[in-house]
Amino acid sequence: GRGGGDTAGGIEWFAATAREARRLGLTGFAVEADAARAQVLADVGRPDDALPLVRAARDEAVAVGSDVAVTWARTVEGSIILRVDPESATQVVEEALAECHRIGYAAGTSVNLRTLALGALCLGDVAASARHLLALLDELLGRGSTLELRAVLDVAAPLLARAGPATVAADLPATPPALPRVGLTADVPRHAFPLAASGRRCVR
Secondary structure (H helix, E strand, O other), X not given: OHHHOOHHHHHHHXXXXXXXXXXOOOHXXXXXXXXXXXXXXXXXXXXXXXXXXXXXHHHHHHHHOOHHHHHHHHHHHHHHHHHHOHHHHHHHHXXXXXXXXXXXXXXXXXXXXXXXXXXXXXXXOHHHHHHHHHHHHHHHHHOOOHHHXXXXXXXXXXXXXXXXXXXXXXXXHHOHHHOOOOOOOOOOOOOOOOOOOOOOOOOO
């Protein structure tokens, strides 16, 4: 699957999972699988395919009354829009974040804060990016989710390259790949934020 580098295989497995989940009447699981497939499609440069898929998943979740599935689909939608229109993505992500807070959805909260931090960085608002990233760090540490620190440092690297100490910014790019990947959220694309790693890791 995707974790092993087989992106095409991952897309097919998510599609097959969604089909089987619907056959079994597990709509929430099907929606999650479609949202995951949309994420991967966007990661490989196919946002025009990803957006209709995740929006259909959201509508399906609305129809069955699953708040978590609706909110997750909206969260993924915002992260996909970010790739093509960071400014438009902000409102979608902020709405999804508010809904995550309302229903107590910790995983969605983390993803939306990271998307907001990355979106602000794309728009050149370093201060806003730092605020969202610090909120994400507080969120993760507050619930002891240290395994998710890759999501913070991956955005912190290009953020510090623009506004922080040069030595730290040089070390950070070597750090995220050394940390566990605990979700489907893709790493920050280095073609968008090129950085030269020093080779040293800040976290071991």
